[in-house]
Amino acid sequence: MTVPVTIDVVSDAVCPWCYVGRARLKKALEAVPEISVNLRWRPFQLDPTIPPEGKSRRDYLTDKFGDEARIRQMHEQLGTIGEAEGISFDFDAIALSPNTLNAHRVIRWAATAEPGVQDRLVGRLFALYFEEGADIGDATVLIQAAKEAGMDAAVVETLLATDADRTEVEQEIATAQQMGVTGVPCFLLEGRYAVVGAQEPATLADAIRQVAQAKADGTLDNGQA
Template sequence: MNIKIDIVSDVACPWCYVGKSRLEKALAMVPEINADITWQPFQLDPTVPKEGRDLKPYYEAKFGSAEKVQQIFEHMESVGDAEGIAFDFSKMERTMNTLPLHVLMLEAEKEGFKAKLKERFFKAYFEEATDLSKTENIVKIVAEFDWSAEKVNGILENTGMLEEVKAKISYFQSRGVSAVPFFIFNEKYGISGAQPPQVLADTLRQIQQEMAAETSIAAGERCDVESGECL
């Protein structure tokens, strides 16, 4: 049975990286379910300038103190260890405006590797401490997918694609998404946050049961051509 899953997320969101890992574990728990996953764009902070910001002062201003930020970093690194994610905030120096990354992923979606590029951006930012505010660093990453610098620059200069991404973000905001990750199942059920794999697996099973019940009801509202019986 196929279940459509839209994951609203941002590359600058560590919990989105964790959520990806936990969803993969949940899907392994329900092998009978086929998931049609689409990564959807979101920006946690669209006010970050194009050139990015120094990461630690940015977080200190947001959370109130260097001590609080250090606690958050240590907690995320502990969570990451359990998920096989090597968060290393001590090496990270810059945060970025993620809109250009979403534009590149929009094109990658058309070419069939959006999920792989999404994960590569996560890894580059959170594990390799790559400054993704610099186009030259982005070019190096997408070169792994055989994109040239000229192609990258052409995509980033495409105002139509930029507006398409902004429209998608506005759409999910209009549906009440204010925190990420946010999982939407079959465009009907929503779960906020990087929930444990068991919670996600149970949700998938419940949706599967409801879909099966709906299919059963629909199958009963018919007449058989050969026998003439209406069931």
């Protein structure tokens, strides 16, 4: 099928389910090789109130969930799910819960680079945070991740030192909230159909097929996908 499908993934770089969602999306895309997909990552902040310097991960989780036994259970569940998707979660390595606004700025800039760079950057940031315990709110970490993804590190370093695109990212997040996005990941197909949560690859693949077919048939705007 030659009709391309645009998928906007609304996500936060510190959302473990978004990391799982990315892995499952990749499996879904492998299941529909006949469909050309334009993948774009969009910003969301699970907690924009975290200060720029970050907050102790232990304190953050305790404030949010209260019960350490509950937190441990959640991490064990995610660990098992992640393992099935090729993700090695290491929650004990995470010392800091960062503010992700700057990470989203860099992800935004990556969209203007070569195809695939933005997705590689998103994947690298997930791995840095969830598997290596890195502080992805730190400019040095972000610049290195951008370089590894194929971006111009000098340009990223220069832009990060300014307020470039800060307002634009905040507006994108506000737009997502106005559209009704309250949790991530959220996969928006052709800007019309939303698949919410880290759904199984088969579910995502089926949604992509349906939207691609409706687009090819010219029925997408009629709400028949």
